[in-house]
Amino acid sequence: MSLHPKVASTDHDVLDLIRRRWSPRAFDASRDVPRADLLRLFEAARWAPSSANEQPWRFIVAERERSPEAFAALMGTLTGRNPAWAGAAAVLVLIAVRMTHEKNDAPNRSAWYDAGQASAFLVMQATSMGLSVRQMEGFDHARAAGICGVPEPFETRVMMAIGYAGDPESLVVDVHREAERKPRSRKPVAELVFSAEWGKPLA
Amino acid sequence: MSLHPKVASTDHDVLDLIRRRWSPRAFDASRDVPRADLLRLFEAARWAPSSANEQPWRFIVAERERSPEAFAALMGTLTGRNPAWAGAAAVLVLIAVRMTHEKNDAPNRSAWYDAGQASAFLVMQATSMGLSVRQMEGFDHARAAGICGVPEPFETRVMMAIGYAGDPESLVVDVHREAERKPRSRKPVAELVFSAEWGKPLA
Numbered sequence: 539m540s541l542h543p544k545v546a547s548t549d550h551d552v553l554d555l556i557r558r559r560w561s562p563r564a565f566d567a568s569r570d571v572p573r574a575d576l577l578r579l580f581e582a583a584r585w586a587p588s589s590a591n592e593q594p595w596r597f598i599v600a601e602r603e604r605s606p607e608a609f610a611a612l613m614g615t616l617t618g619r620n621p622a623w624a625g626a627a628a629v630l631v632l633i634a635v636r637m638t639h640e641k642n643d644a645p646n647r648s649a650w651y652d653a654g655q656a657s658a659f660l661v662m663q664a665t666s667m668g669l670s671v672r673q674m675e676g677f678d679h680a681r682a683a684g685i686c687g688v689p690e691p692f693e694t695r696v697m698m699a700i701g702y703a704g705d706p707e708s709l710v711v712d713v714h715r716e717a718e719r720k721p722r723s724r725k726p727v728a729e730l731v732f733s734a735e736w737g738k739p740l741a
Numbered sequence: 742m743s744l745h746p747k748v749a750s751t752d753h754d755v756l757d758l759i760r761r762r763w764s765p766r767a768f769d770a771s772r773d774v775p776r777a778d779l780l781r782l783f784e785a786a787r788w789a790p791s792s793a794n795e796q797p798w799r800f801i802v803a804e805r806e807r808s809p810e811a812f813a814a815l816m817g818t819l820t821g822r823n824p825a826w827a828g829a830a831a832v833l834v835l836i837a838v839r840m841t842h843e844k845n846d847a848p849n850r851s852a853w854y855d856a857g858q859a860s861a862f863l864v865m866q867a868t869s870m871g872l873s874v875r876q877m878e879g880f881d882h883a884r885a886a887g888i889c890g891v892p893e894p895f896e897t898r899v900m901m902a903i904g905y906a907g908d909p910e911s912l913v914v915d916v917h918r919e920a921e922r923k924p925r926s927r928k929p930v931a932e933l934v935f936s937a938e939w940g941k942p943l944a
Contacts, residue, residue: 548784550780550781552785552788552866556785556865559790577753577930578755580753580934581930582756582759584930584933587764589876591926591927593927593928593933596934596935597935599934599937601936605936648878648899652857653854654853654861657861658862661790661858662756663755663756686935687939687940695851696854723794724787725787730783730786731800732799732800734802734803735890736801736891740776741780
């Protein structure tokens with residue numbers, strides 16, 4: 539039996555969760571994600587490391603079934619071709635990040651880096667539960683922040699779609715259907731990892 | 742048998758990898774991390790998601806055993822109390838992030854967020870292999886970038902110490918020894934996760 543085309547062809551052995559994770563656009567619109575399962579995702583994010591344990595991440599959750607107005611409002615902020623697929627996801631999550639340290643209001647330059655780690659923990663947890671996540675920047679950030687009442691000094695720039703992956707044929711945009719079946723690709727390790735100095739390969 | 746004090750006491754069930762991960766300062770100076778194991782960490786990072794698949798992350802690796810000069814040079818950039826513990830780690834890794842899109846040199850505002858995801862994948866992989874990672878901002882970023890020859894438009898702001906966790910008693914700074922035994926703490930879920938609008942708890 540051949541592997542799903544999205545299973546990464548890795549050069550070195552890695553966690554099965556990492557090999558199997560990918561970011562679909564096709565979600566199964568018939569399947570909800572129960573509240574109890576959602577809470578496990580955010581619990582995973584909560585335990586990510588952060589600079590000075592600031593935990594600058596906040597998640598505003600719009601559930602298609604349980605908060606349809608918020609879900610529709612966030613859908614209305616999507617740009618490009620995101621509206622063509624995201625509506626089938628069970629949940630949209632707006633990420634807001636505190637850009638200052640709580641203690642002294644000084645800029646927290648690690649805030650987005652730390653939020654990325656929390657999101658990655660969420661994604662790993664989701665993958666382990668058979669859920670999929672696709673992250674987007676393509677939305678009106680200011681409008682989304684306004685809709686959800688995100689205050690200063692928080693910044694929004696990323697939205698997640700979460701649900702069960704669906705049938706690629708359900709996608710209406712041709713290139714989206716095609717992308718769903720292409721193998722995942724990455725730069726070679728030699729371009730990403732150096733030994734002691736820039737450009738010198740580790741292996 | 743009681744659990745290790747660093748095993749997270751979670752409100753909702755999460756991956757064992759996430760419960761068990763933490764960031765020690767005490768590393769076992771007698772244990773090396775073989776090159777083949779290091780490559781698995783970077784392979785894990787490689788498969789993280791990124792905006793437009795830009796993969797803005799780069800890792801410059803200084804191994805205490807195999808590149809002692811680079812290791813010592815990066816040690817020399819550490820600030821605060823980081824020099825008091827980091828030298829026992831087997832490996833230091835400087836993270837460099839491309840701040841522009843490759844296609845058009847426009848600013849990539851997701852670059853650090855994406856790098857955070859790659860680092861989190863690396864950390865998960867490390868945890869699964871019995872390795873520990875502690876990330877630091879406390880170093881002279883410009884000097885470290887200079888030592889490793891990091892070019893524009895890459896930015897450096899994070900360094901990782903990687904190795905096998907060691908005996909807390911090996912730490913010379915009192916508060917470091919104490920921190921090693923304190924339970925991990927996080928904000929309550931109700932402060933981090935909202936339903937539909939800011940401040941309204943999801944559960």
